[in-house]
Structures are given as C-alpha cells and as structure tokens.
Amino acid sequence: MKKVISVFLSVLMIFSLVSVGVSAAEKEELKITVANDLHYNKHRAEEASGKYASADYGHVSGNGQLWVEATLIIDTFFAEFLQSDSDILLIPGDLVDRGTDAEHQEFSEKLAELEAKGKTVYVVPGNHDYYGGISPEQFASYYNAFGYDEAIAKDESSASYVAELGDGYRLLAVDSCLPGDGISGIDEERKAWIEEQAQQAQQDGKKLISMMHHNMLNHFIFGDILHPGGFVNSEIGLPELYALYNVKYTLTGHTHAHDIKAYTGANGVTIYDILTSSLNLYPLPYRTIVLGDEAVIRTEIIETVDMTSKQGIISDNCYALATEDFQAYALECARYGLDATIDSYVSASKIKSLLKLDEEKDADVCAIIDRVVPRFAELLDTPMYIKDAQGGKSLEAYADALNLDFTETDIKTFKELGSFFYQCYVEGDENYGLFSAEYILLTASLTVILNQVLAEVTAEDYTKLLNFLIDYFNLKSIDSVNAYAGDAISRIKGIDLFVSALGSSILLYFTTDDLPADNNTTLPGYAEPAVDESSLSIFDRIVNFFLNLFNTILRIFGVGK
Numbered sequence: 420m421k422k423v424i425s426v427f428l429s430v431l432m433i434f435s436l437v438s439v440g441v442s443a444a445e446k447e448e449l450k451i452t453v454a455n456d457l458h459y460n461k462h463r464a465e466e467a468s469g470k471y472a473s474a475d476y477g478h479v480s481g482n483g484q485l486w487v488e489a490t491l492i493i494d495t496f497f498a499e500f501l502q503s504d505s506d507i508l509l510i511p512g513d514l515v516d517r518g519t520d521a522e523h524q525e526f527s528e529k530l531a532e533l534e535a536k537g538k539t540v541y542v543v544p545g546n547h548d549y550y551g552g553i554s555p556e557q558f559a560s561y562y563n564a565f566g567y568d569e570a571i572a573k574d575e576s577s578a579s580y581v582a583e584l585g586d587g588y589r590l591l592a593v594d595s596c597l598p599g600d601g602i603s604g605i606d607e608e609r610k611a612w613i614e615e616q617a618q619q620a621q622q623d624g625k626k627l628i629s630m631m632h633h634n635m636l637n638h639f640i641f642g643d644i645l646h647p648g649g650f651v652n653s654e655i656g657l658p659e660l661y662a663l664y665n666v667k668y669t670l671t672g673h674t675h676a677h678d679i680k681a682y683t684g685a686n687g688v689t690i691y692d693i694l695t696s697s698l699n700l701y702p703l704p705y706r707t708i709v710l711g712d713e714a715v716i717r718t719e720i721i722e723t724v725d726m727t728s729k730q731g732i733i734s735d736n737c738y739a740l741a742t743e744d745f746q747a748y749a750l751e752c753a754r755y756g757l758d759a760t761i762d763s764y765v766s767a768s769k770i771k772s773l774l775k776l777d778e779e780k781d782a783d784v785c786a787i788i789d790r791v792v793p794r795f796a797e798l799l800d801t802p803m804y805i806k807d808a809q810g811g812k813s814l815e816a817y818a819d820a821l822n823l824d825f826t827e828t829d830i831k832t833f834k835e836l837g838s839f840f841y842q843c844y845v846e847g848d849e850n851y852g853l854f855s856a857e858y859i860l861l862t863a864s865l866t867v868i869l870n871q872v873l874a875e876v877t878a879e880d881y882t883k884l885l886n887f888l889i890d891y892f893n894l895k896s897i898d899s900v901n902a903y904a905g906d907a908i909s910r911i912k913g914i915d916l917f918v919s920a921l922g923s924s925i926l927l928y929f930t931t932d933d934l935p936a937d938n939n940t941t942l943p944g945y946a947e948p949a950v951d952e953s954s955l956s957i958f959d960r961i962v963n964f965f966l967n968l969f970n971t972i973l974r975i976f977g978v979g980k
Contacts (some may be wrong), residue, residue, distance in 0.1 A: 428657055448711040449586040451507040452500055453630075455672035455705075458547060459526045460516035461490050475734045476755040481763065482675065482700070483756025484650055484952060485749060487733060488741075489516075489699045491724045496698060496705060497529070499721070501536055505707055507539060507584065510673045511695075512545025512596075512632025514562075515961070519551040522563040541566040542911045543592040544578050545632035545673060572619070574612045584628065588710060591666065593631040595651055596937055603633040603651045617664035626945045628710075629661065630670040630764050636680040637693040640928045649674045662688045667945050669693065669712060675700055677718065678937050691935070691942055699751035702746060704845060704938075711944065714777035718847070718938040722746060755843075757838040766800060767792040770920055774891060787884045791872045796867045799834040803860075807831060821911055826856045833864050844929045847937025851930040853922075858930050860920050876903035885917055893918040905922045919960035920966050 428802035467553070480486050528539045542565045544558045555578035559567045570580035577594035583592050586588050593613060597604030605613075620627040629635075635657055643720045651657050662670065662684020669692050677696040683689045693716065695706050733741070741748035747965055755892035763769065767789045771778075776785050800909035802808040804825075812834065815825045830836045840861065843849040851857045872880050874945055875902045885900045897920050903913025934941060 430932075447731055448709050449507075450505045450707065450709045451509055451587055452503065452505040453509045453670050453693075453708065454496060454500075454701075455695040455700050456491050456513040456545070456675060456701060457510065457526075458484065458486070458489055458513055458516040459522060459529075460486065461790060462521075463487070463489070463516060475736050477753045477840045478733055478737075478948065479755050479759075479939055481756060481759050483753035483760075484675075484697060485699045485703075485752055487729060488724060488726070490935070491728070492699045492721055493529070493725065495724050497533060499719070501538065503707070503807045506537070506539055507967040508533065508540045508875055509531070509590070509630055509631040509670060510540070510542045510789070511767075512543055513547040513668050513672060513697075514542060514959060515543070518548050518553060520553070522551070523548070523558070526934060527561050527565070530562070534564065541582060541590055541592060541630075542598055542917050543630055543632060544594055546596050556609040561761060566590075572616055572936060574609060575848060576612075577608065577609055579612065583625075586710075587626055589623075589625040589627050591616055591620075591627050591629040593629060594886075595631040604651075605651050605655050605657065606653070610657065610660065614660060614664070617660070617666060621664055622846055627664070627666045627709075627868050628668050629666050632671065633673050633962070634692060634694055635653065635661070635669045636673045636693055637679045637721050638674060638680055638692070640925055658690065658692075661690050662686060665945060666690060668708075668942070670695065672697070676845045677704055678844075679716075679847075679935050679940065679942075681935060689943070694891065696845060697890045699924055701749040701842075701844070703749055713944045714942040716940050718723070720746070724856060742978070750842075754835075754838055754843060757893075758834060761799070761834055761837060765792065783880075783883060784887050787876065787880050791876065791884075795868065795872050798871055800832050800838075803830050803832055803836070803864065805827075814864050817871060818863060821867065821870065822865050823866065824859075826860045828856055830857075830860065830861055832967050833868060835860055836864065838928075840929045849932045850929060855930070858922075858926070861926060861930070862918050862938070863974070865921075866911070866914055869918065870911055873910065873914070874907070881910065881913075885913065889917065889920075892921060892925065894924060896923070897919045 421463050429914070430752060434470050478487050485492060515526050530542070533540055541784045542562050544555070553561075555576075557582075559573075567578075570582050572581040574594070576578065577592045580592050582592065593605070593609075595603050595605055608745075610662045612728055615719050617627060617728065623688055627887045633652070637650050637653075639649070644854070658895045660666075660974070662682065663686060665688055667690055670692065670696050671692055674694065676694060678694045680692045682692070693706070693708075696704050698705055698721070704718050705720075706868070707717045717886060723745050724741070726738060726745070728737050729741070737748065740751065764773070770792060771785055776784055798814070802813045804827075805811070805813045805815065808816065818825045830839065839857070840849075843851065873884070876884070882901050884898070887895075887898070894917070897916055900913035900917065903909045
C-alpha cells in the first residue's frame with residue numbers, strides 16, 4: 420500500500436512540476452514596440468526640393484507633420500528598433516501617405532529588411548493606406564509577410580486577421596476602415612467576426628490584444644467635430660464587446676495624439692485604448708510595452724536625425740536648427756502646423772460648419788457669426804502684452820480697461836496660447852491646473868477676446884449668440900445671460916460666467932490629464948481567464964484532475980486553503 424501511495428505521489432509531483440512549468444512559461448514577459456502613422460512617402464520628400472526653400476516652415480504639413488523628413492525619421496526608428504530587445508513591431512495603420520502601389524511596394528520592402536534581421540512585424544491598414552484606391556485584398560497581398568501569412572483566422576470582408584504573438588498572447592488585428600473614404604467602417608458583420616475570434620481566444624485560454632487604426636474610444640471632448648470619423652462608430656458597441664471578452668489592451672492611432680483612455684464595461688472589466696501619436700509629429704514618439712503580470716508602457720522618442728540629405732531642400736534656418744537640435748526643430752514645425760490649422764478653422768463658413776448650423780433655420784446666429792468672426796480672427800494674432808504691442812493694442816491693455824488681472828508669461832498671442840495647450844494634449848501627461856499661470860491667462864484672455872468681439876453687437880444679438888453657445892456646449896451651470904446684456908460692465912460679467920463654465924467643462928480637458936498617465940504608466944494585467952475544460956487536451960485534463968484531487972486531500976487534512 421505504501422508503494423502504491425509512493426508511486427501515486429511521485430506521479431502527482433511530476434504532473435505538478437509539468438503544470439508549474441507550463442504556467443511559468445505562460446507568465447514570461449512579452450515585449451512589443453508600437454509605432455503609428457508613419458505616412459511613408461519617399462516622393463513627397465523629393466518633390467519638396469526647391470519648392471519651399473524660400474519660406475522657413477512652408478514645407479511643413481498643415482498639421483505639423485514632418486513630411487519632408489518622414490523617410491529619414493522612419494529609417495532612424497527602424498535602426499533603433501533593430502538595436503532594441505523587442506522582437507515584435509506593431510503598426511496600427513497609415514503605413515504610407517497616399518496609398519499608391521509604389522508606396523506600398525517600397526514600404527513593404529523596408530519591413531522585409533527588418534524581418535530579414537530577426538524581427539517580426541504585424542500591420543493593419545489605416546485610411547491613408549486606402550487613399551490610392553487599393554482593396555483590402557491588395558493591402559493583404561502587399562503585406563502578406565507581416566501578419567497575413569501566419570494568420571490563424573482572416574475576415575473575408577476586410578483586411579482583419581488574428582495571429583499568435585507567443586507567451587499566451589494573441590493579436591486581433593482589426594481593419595477599421597471603409598476603403599476610399601477614410602472613416603471608421605466597422606459594421607455588424609465585422610463585429611460578429613470580432614466576437615467569434617474573442618470567443619475562440621477565451622476558449623483557447625489566450626490573452627487577446629487588439630490593434631486598429633481608428634480610436635476605439637473617443638479621446639477628444641469634441642471628437643465628432645474635430646475628428647469626424649476619427650473613432651470607431653459608437654453605435655457598434657465595440658468597447659462593451661471588448662470588456663465582455665476581456666480584450667484588455669487596444670492599440671490605436673489616426674488622431675495623432677498620445678493618450679490612454681479607460682473604459683469599464685457592465686461586467687466590471689476595465690479595458691484600455693492606448694493611442695500612439697504619429698512617428699513624424701513632435702516629439703516623434705513610439706511606445707514599448709512589456710506584457711507580464713502587468714503592462715508596463717514606456718514612451719520613446721526619436722532624438723536626432725541625420726539631415727545632411729535635406730540641405731538645400733529646406734530653408735537654411737530650418738536646416739541649421741534641425742542639425743543642432745532636431746527635437747527643437749520638430750517642435751517649431753508642430754507649432755507652425757497648429758497655427759496653420761487654427762487659421763483654417765477661423766472663418767465664418769468653417770465655424771458654421773463645425774457648429775452644424777443651417778443658413779436658413781439658424782439664420783440669426785449665422786448672421787451674427789458672419790459679423791463677428793473677422794474681429795475674432797484679428798484678436799487671435801493681437802499681441803498678448805503691452806510690451807510687445809505696436810500702437811498700444813494688446814490683450815493686456817484691453818484687460819487693464821476691464822480691471823482684469825493678466826498673468827505674465829512668455830506667450831506672444833492667444834493663437835500661440837491655444838497651440839501651446841493643444842500641443843500639450845497631443846504630447847500627453849498635460850498638467851496645467853486651475854491655478855497655473857497658463858490656465859489663468861487662458862481664461863482671462865478668452866474673456867477679453869469675447870468682450871471685444873461682442874462689444875458692438877446689439878443686446879439681442881449678444882444674448883442670442885451666448886445662449887446658443889451655452890446650449891451647444893451643454894453648460895448646465897448657466898441658465899442664460901439675458902440679465903447681462905445691458906451696459907459694458909454687465910456684459911463682462913456675463914462673458915466671465917460663460918468662460919468660467921466653459922473652463923470647467925472644456926478648457927480643463929486640454930490642460931489637465933486624467934488617469935492613467937499617457938506616456939509612462941503601468942496598467943493592470945489580464946485576469947486569469949476561466950478555463951473551458953472541453954477545450955483542453957487529455958493530458959491537461961489529467962493534470963487538472965490530479966491537482967484538484969491533491970488539493971482536496973490537503974483540505975481534508977487541514978493543510979490546504
């Protein structure tokens with residue numbers, strides 16, 4: 420009898436050791452690198468020769484991306500990735516800029532060089548990848564070696580697929596685009612395919628990581644206005660589906676910001692949308708993620724780029740700065756791009772379009788906007804401080820006349836202040852609270868500008884426009900400003916109320932970050948998935964049987980829990 424028990428215990432110990440060994444293997448760390456919105460376009464850089472040489476920053480894109488330098492930045496990033504201890508690179512879309520066959524051919528060859536040197540690359544299409552009119556099948560053909568050839572499942576109607584990452588992780592690569600129009604395009608059919616893959620991963624005991632180009636969660640307070648089509652259509656309910664199946668991390672891009680948003684489903688499971696900014700937009704970021712018991716996320720940046728080949732293509736001033744301090748140069752390009760973007764938005768027609776105004780139904784408000792926008796545009800470029808003003812016109816001088824305190828900073832204009840805060844948001848980890856000098860200046864200068872803009876309108880138009888904006892922004896803390904439409908002192912009180920309410924609901928959104936942190940953070944790991952016994956092999960079932968039996972015996976004798 421003792422021999423039988425001894426043999427039984429020996430076998431059990433062997434099974435236990437094997438089981439422990441399997442568990443330990445599954446808990447090994449997996450390190451991946453994520454880069455986004457590379458917008459490869461060799462020809463755009465070549466076209467810039469001589470075209471922009473007369474203007475310092477005329478070669479910069481409208482959103483501040485470094486088009487001319489993009490290929491150099493990509494090459495620098497690839498060199499850094501090859502030197503890293505990360506074996507896997509994920510690129511969630513906008514691999515190329517114009518979506519032409521030539522771009523896709525050239526970029527796929529560059530990715531092949533990475534794999535030839537021992538790295539593994541997985542891609543999924545973005546809206547720019549379809550701009551040339553290629554189909555999902557053509558995209559998958561160009562990038563067959565980068566996810567599609569080793570896929571364990573593919574979606575028939577899109578360029579979506581599933582692949583094994585190793586160490587118990589599985590990649591769900593979702594094509595979130597409708598080819599040709601650049602907006603999110605997940606329909607019910609694709610959602611059903613996604614759910615099928617999530618169910619299969621759960622049955623297989625795999626931890627599922629998703630990547631798609633468009634944001635799964637809305638990272639912007641007015642994302643549907645500022646970035647129409649920028650995030651997955653909310654009516655499809657993808658976040659709740661991901662929470663249901665514990666798809667913990669989703670890697671996204673498209674909106675060129677560095678941000679992490681959390682969503683907690685009805686089942687209490689929290690998932691994360693990890694948005695990575697464009698590689699060729701300041702500060703030229705990419706992420707490394709170490710997956711183990713937790714997800715340790717770090718942001719890396721491209722510090723320097725060899726600009727020798729761009730001498731004579733960009734201006735001498737730009738070349739000198741880029742050679743001396745490439746990060747400083749990239750920041751100046753970003754600021755130029757943001758200024759250009761603000762200018763493009765400050766027109767009566769654009770503002771009416773953003774506010775979704777109808778020229779007939781909203782004729783009164785449209786007429787007021789037509790009248791006040793030119794003055795608004797002028798004030799955006801008015802010097803912030805008296806010391807910088809010519810002819811005495813400055814926002815500080817207007818503030819003095821209203822007895823408003825004006826905080827001293829290095830900001831030159833309100834447009835520059837707006838660019839500053841938006842850039843902080845793009846970079847992530849923004850932290851300019853209610854008592855920061857920059858935030859106080861923001862509210863004071865906005866009060867001054869609105870007061871100046873509305874100074875010459877009638878009391879009726881004053882109340883009509885402000886009440887419209889109160890309703891539009893859903894500023895529930897203000898009932899109306901009808902009582903403040905009288906003299907200049909009353910009007911400034913009404914504007915101050917409006918700006919204060921706007922600050923609490925909108926301005927703080929761009930000035931103060933919420934958790935989790937955007938750049939460097941540690942997120943909770945995957946909860947142990949429930950094991951479906953029917954999906955286990957006979958060997959695994961035997962191991963589980965003996966482990967359960969052993970634990971039962973221990974509990975009987977008061978040893979176990």
